[in-house]
Amino acid sequence: xxxxxxxxEIRTPEQSVYEADVTSVSAPGVEGNxxxxxxxxxxxxxxxxxEIRIRESSDTPQLMATSGGVFEVLxxxxxxxxxxAEWASEIDVARAESALERAQAQLTTNAPDLxxxxxxxxxxxxxxxxxxxxxx
Amino acid sequence: xxxxxxxRELRDPIVKKMATLREIRRxxxxxxxxxxxxxxxxxxxxxxxxxxxENINATRPYADKLNTILGHLISQMDTENQALTHPLxxxxxxxxxxxxxxxxxxxxxxxxxxxxxRTTTQRMEHYQESGADVTLLCIGRRSQEHFNRRGYDITxxxxxxxxxxEFQTAVDVVHxxxxxxxxxxxxxxxxxxxxxxxxxxxTVLVEQLLPLEPEIPEGDELFLDYIYEPGQVxxxxxxxxxxxxxxxxxVLLDSNAAEQAARMAAMENATQKAKELIDELILQRNRxxxxxxxxxxxxxxxxxxxxxx
Numbered sequence: 001x002x003x004x005x006x007x008x009e010i011r012t013p014e015q016s017v018y019e020a021d022v023t024s025v026s027a028p029g030v031e032g033n034x035x036x037x038x039x040x041x042x043x044x045x046x047x048x049x050x051e052i053r054i055r056e057s058s059d060t061p062q063l064m065a066t067s068g069g070v071f072e073v074l075x076x077x078x079x080x081x082x083x084x085a086e087w088a089s090e091i092d093v094a095r096a097e098s099a100l101e102r103a104q105a106q107l108t109t110n111a112p113d114l115x116x117x118x119x120x121x122x123x124x125x126x127x128x129x130x131x132x133x134x135x136x
Numbered sequence: 137x138x139x140x141x142x143x144r145e146l147r148d149p150i151v152k153k154m155a156t157l158r159e160i161r162r163x164x165x166x167x168x169x170x171x172x173x174x175x176x177x178x179x180x181x182x183x184x185x186x187x188x189x190e191n192i193n194a195t196r197p198y199a200d201k202l203n204t205i206l207g208h209l210i211s212q213m214d215t216e217n218q219a220l221t222h223p224l225x226x227x228x229x230x231x232x233x234x235x236x237x238x239x240x241x242x243x244x245x246x247x248x249x250x251x252x253x254r255t256t257t258q259r260m261e262h263y264q265e266s267g268a269d270v271t272l273l274c275i276g277r278r279s280q281e282h283f284n285r286r287g288y289d290i291t292x293x294x295x296x297x298x299x300x301x302e303f304q305t306a307v308d309v310v311h312x313x314x315x316x317x318x319x320x321x322x323x324x325x326x327x328x329x330x331x332x333x334x335x336x337x338x339t340v341l342v343e344q345l346l347p348l349e350p351e352i353p354e355g356d357e358l359f360l361d362y363i364y365e366p367g368q369v370x371x372x373x374x375x376x377x378x379x380x381x382x383x384x385x386x387v388l389l390d391s392n393a394a395e396q397a398a399r400m401a402a403m404e405n406a407t408q409k410a411k412e413l414i415d416e417l418i419l420q421r422n423r424x425x426x427x428x429x430x431x432x433x434x435x436x437x438x439x440x441x442x443x444x445x
Binding site: 030046118 | 191194197198199205302303306307361363364365366370371375382385
């Protein structure tokens with residue numbers, strides 16, 4: 001009962017990034033982080049910027065940074081649709097840091113044509129990528 | 137001095153012949169070079185086409201699932217008599233249109249770019265005649281350069297994106313017109329691009345991106361209902377945005393595949409034409425060579441005859 005597994009698929013518009021049987025997955029829902037185990041009832045939720053944590057068996061979890069999407073639980077398995085998904089080990093920290101600086105610079109200049117929500121979203125994404133990469 | 141001069145006079149017609157012969161040889165070499173280049177471009181385009189097709193296929197799992205979930209939400213909301221209202225679904229009187237013209241970054245792909253540009257011009261004239269303002273958004277260097285040179289007012293342009301296509305580009309483009317639409321600065325968004333039907337057939341399509349016209353799917357009765365978090369409406373709104381990004385992404389991928397297919401066909405034609413031209417020139421060269429030899433022999437013969445004389 002404890003280590004029952006279920007099917008998990010993570011898809012992005014560019015490719016299917018992950019497909020395997022796992023025992024648990026946790027993800028950043030809009031109403032807080034949650035964890036799914038086998039036998040969960042059908043569930044549909046929006047995801048925020050954050051980290052997806054996959055556990056295939058009892059060993060160490062695999063981490064992935066995402067910029068948000070949708071998470072679907074069916075009786076047959078879990079499908080995660082996200083616009084970006086990056087394995088923690090593949091994150092280019094230098095790039096994330098330069099994106100972070102760029103977003104911060106944009107937000108502090110406060111130019112009249114500044115697209116505030118967009119810059120803030122970029123900031124959150126960059127912060128998340130750095131955080132996930134450092135959690136490795 | 138004298139015999140020398142005589143010699144030159146005698147040779148003059150031959151010198152001329154030799155020039156044409158050399159000329160023909162040079163042309164053959166240069167066309168062979170062109171043939172090599174066009175053939176190499178064909179091979180490159182074929183490889184890129186294969187990759188572009190793979191990219192299209194790679195979106196399918198995501199797109200299918202997204203459509204299923206969206207369709208399910210729509211059918212759920214319909215049955216609960218919640219009118220589908222969303223800023224992106226709102227149809228308004230068309231006073232201001234945004235046209236997105238998707239061309240390639242490079243040429244040498246047959247009528248690929250000119251088709252898109254022609255259709256774009258027609259659509260713009262069509263809207264201007266009906267009294268609507270047109271905002272132009274160019275994707276691809278070719279259409280940007282074309283409309284820029286002719287003094288059109290281009291709101292924004294995305295160039296050199298096809299080399300390394302990224303989903304983020306589609307998101308950026310969508311972002312560009314989405315807020316104009318929700319702020320009611322534009323009432324309709326159309327995209328004009330080359331649709332990839334097959335490796336030999338590409339057609340220019342005009343598609344309406346906004347207002348969105350979601351397809352109501354067949355009722356999927358086997359579907360279990362979910363627990364929703366947050367509510368259905370919020371999820372629906374979020375998914376519509378994702379759906380729009382996906383539409384734009386598909387357009388970019390399609391156009392990219394169509395471009396490579398068009399270039400492959402164009403380069404194959406060019407290689408074929410070069411081959412034909414070379415064949416013809418070889419014929420000419422042989423003829424010229426034969427004439428030259430004949431002239432030389434007859435000269436020798438007549439020279440010998442004169443000596444014997």
